[in-house]
Amino acid sequence: MDPVLLQKQVRDNAEDLRNHMQELKNWEAEMKRKESELLASASGNQALPPVRSKIKRTSIDQKSKHEKQNERPVRISGYDYTAWDKFDVDKACEELDIGGHEESEEDGDDRVSDTEEKRLREEAVYEKIMGNDLVKNQKWKEAIQCYSRAIKCFPYDAIFYANRALCYLKTQDLRSAEVDCTTALQLDSSYVKAYQRRAMARIRLGQLQEARADLLKVMELEPKNMESKAELMKLEKKINIKPQQKSVKDSSSGACSIVIQQTEKQAQTSSVIFESEKVEEETGKQNESEWSCSKQIIKEKNKLIPRTSGKKTIVATEIEKKAKCSSNQEIVDGQSGESWLLQNIASQEQIWPTHGQVTLVQSIHKPPHLRSKKALKRIEIREVDNTSNHECEESTKACTNGAASVGNESNQIALGIDAREHKSDKEQTLEEICEVIDAESNKIKPVPEKANSVSQNTVTELLSGKESEEVPPIPKTSVQFLAAWKKVRTNPRLRYLYLKQIPGADFPKIFHDCLESSTLSDIISTIKTGFLQFKEPALPYIMGLSNVRRFGALAMFMSQNDKAGIKEILKYCKEQGECSEEDCTDIVKKYELY
């Protein structure tokens, strides 16, 4: 080694050491300060798991006590003199003495007399009730104190621990929540809520495998627990992603087995999804047949389709004639990037002269995963009163031309939606969306997005009077609701109408405790898109939903998206003035929107 370098390093080391020594002196002083601080500070109260064998022992003790009570000592009959002759009084007395002695030794100072125990238990139950009230008012800290007192009085009730765990969960004290759940489960190993809460705590603590085990246990105990099922699926997705990342990170294949396990699970869930998709497809077909019912004319080969499959434009055209309206309206609802294409042309001789060249573009149903991911464009729809058939015809031509031009000037598509409310009949609010393309201009210009228009992926569809009759009747049970919901699910318009006819306050009656989080999120999105658009009162619905039994658990599992939806609805309600401050805070509380 270079002697100069060596010398430098030796010097550096010495310097290092000196610094270290200096640092140590500072450290000594700091530690002394810290220590005095520590001594001054009060001891924090943290939930501790119970003594390992204590619970088992007490339960055994209780059991053995019961057994003892059951098996009474064999009584000697008063007439059985020979037996009495053999009876050793001294021995019996001795036994009694020893028995009493043993008991007192065993229990030591833990022993509490029965009446005392009864009193303590009553006190604990009282504290629990207090705690439950506080929980209802969301006073978590105070509730924790109540439950802690209850536990102090009577530490062998799983409910106290599980309830306190909920409060800890709410106050983000995850470790304590987990500990309390564990304790509750040691006391009562079939306590579903404790498993659920521990799973929540563990998910948030990042102990996903353990959380999964807990949820699986829940499924084992309560196979119909939908919230946990949903949560389990979510978690499994998460686990599936996580180990993969990890295996990349420290390049271990440790995740292998987990992934394999998960895929099995997923196969099951995906089959479920398949089924639901099938159902959807079926309803889609139904819709299609409905479409075909309304008279359609195909006059040209669908030239548009190949272009749209090039994923440039989707033109959904629907033409409808209303008897009352003198105006003929042609609707072109175009959404670039989306991949389905609708064009329905109602053949009404007055509107559509037979000599006109009409293009019918049939609907294409693509599953969601094949659809384009590009952002949707909004098209502005302007209203035109079609005074003459001729003009109308021209506009259709323009439409086709426009669509044709799309092929060439792909990005210069003008699309627009203008929703106009049209109240015609007593019961039906029919919405008409129309678009007019200037007959003169072949080129269509892009228009800016409209602020209060429909949410992007909702395709607003027109509804003829005929279709509206398809709205299922008002449900009485959750089964009816779900069956009907399945039918209307795919059609936002129908969904809205269906929901509208159900009084919001009836939700608790309909659902009892069968409301699932997926249904809830559907309903929320329908309210958001439908009711807000048509300025219908939405408050009864969200109030009604929040009154459904076990709603608290659902609210716990609500997605961010749903919560945002509720917030929007609430805002709307306030704007509409149908919602008082009290209602508002109540809803915020129930939906946990903070």
Next chain:
Amino acid sequence: MEKPQVITYAEKSTSLSLFDCRWIPCSAKFVVLGSKPRGTGVINVYEINEGDIQLVKEVEKTKAFKCGTYGASSLQDRYLATGDFEGKLNIWNLEDTTAPIYSAAAHKEIINSIDGIGGQNIGCGAPEIVTGSRDGSVKVWDPRQKGKPVATMEPAEGDARRDCWAVAFGNSYNSEERIVCSGYDNGDIKMFDLKTMSLRWETNVKNGVCGIEFDRRDISMNKMVATTLESKFYVFDVRTQHPKKGFAYLTEKVIVEFVTLQAHKSTIWVVRHLPQNREIFATCGGAGTLCLWKYNYPARRVMCDTDGNEMGVMGTTSLLQNATLSTQPISNLDWSPDKQGMAVCTSFDQTIRIIIVTKLNTL
């Protein structure tokens, strides 16, 4: 010269046989446990003051103390749990040592080893103390339960009782999971799962096991180091278990890859992981040497065998530094939890040493 240096910062000669030393958490003080020549037990509290070791308090009891831990006590309390030559487990409040605050006749013979958990790391389960004794049993204690262990692991009646030399807690990453590992004089290492109350795994390393430690107690178990007589120590990757076929205990049996290293040319008494960096650990040998090691993970920690079962893959250990501190064996060493690179060690030449290891932050 880029390597960390091991420097003796302060030395203090005593008249005691020193067995164990522990830093008092959150302070510049430490306790040493030992015995006086006449056989009485001593707990001494020392403080580092301006680079000097000063005796703060001396407590003398009738029986010699073998080992102690602060692991099961909270930072506020800082109660010391000790095991003595008589087999008694005591917990002391060092402010008032007239009587122990907890006492149990834990074993019939000397308690060789003690470990505590659940005090400082909040949310990782109940505070518990494990003791290993010459009578062959390993017992787990909860300071809240008087007089009785919460779990006992001992050979069945009539089986040979091996001297238990080392015990350690691990895997306590939530309120349920917990593992106790014990090492015996015949080279057995046994791993007990306290959650399921079962023997999870056992192996034999041929030589008596003097020291066992998990790299961290409060994480899901990652690595474990066992030191033995005849200058070998074993590093186990305890992250991945491999179920071995064709044995009675097929689901419980694990094969853990290990690395054997020969360094001290004599018994390795103790292994201690650095609290600030779990890949670095020190082993202290019979000849008064201290070795500093670093464990390097392999590129892949897990691989599948032909049956698709996972097994762990070992990395390597590299010797960072070795230093001879005394002529007699080093009986114990404890890294300061509050100051990286500082440790106290006791040796059989009746001397307490504060050592400093530099450049640990650059590793």
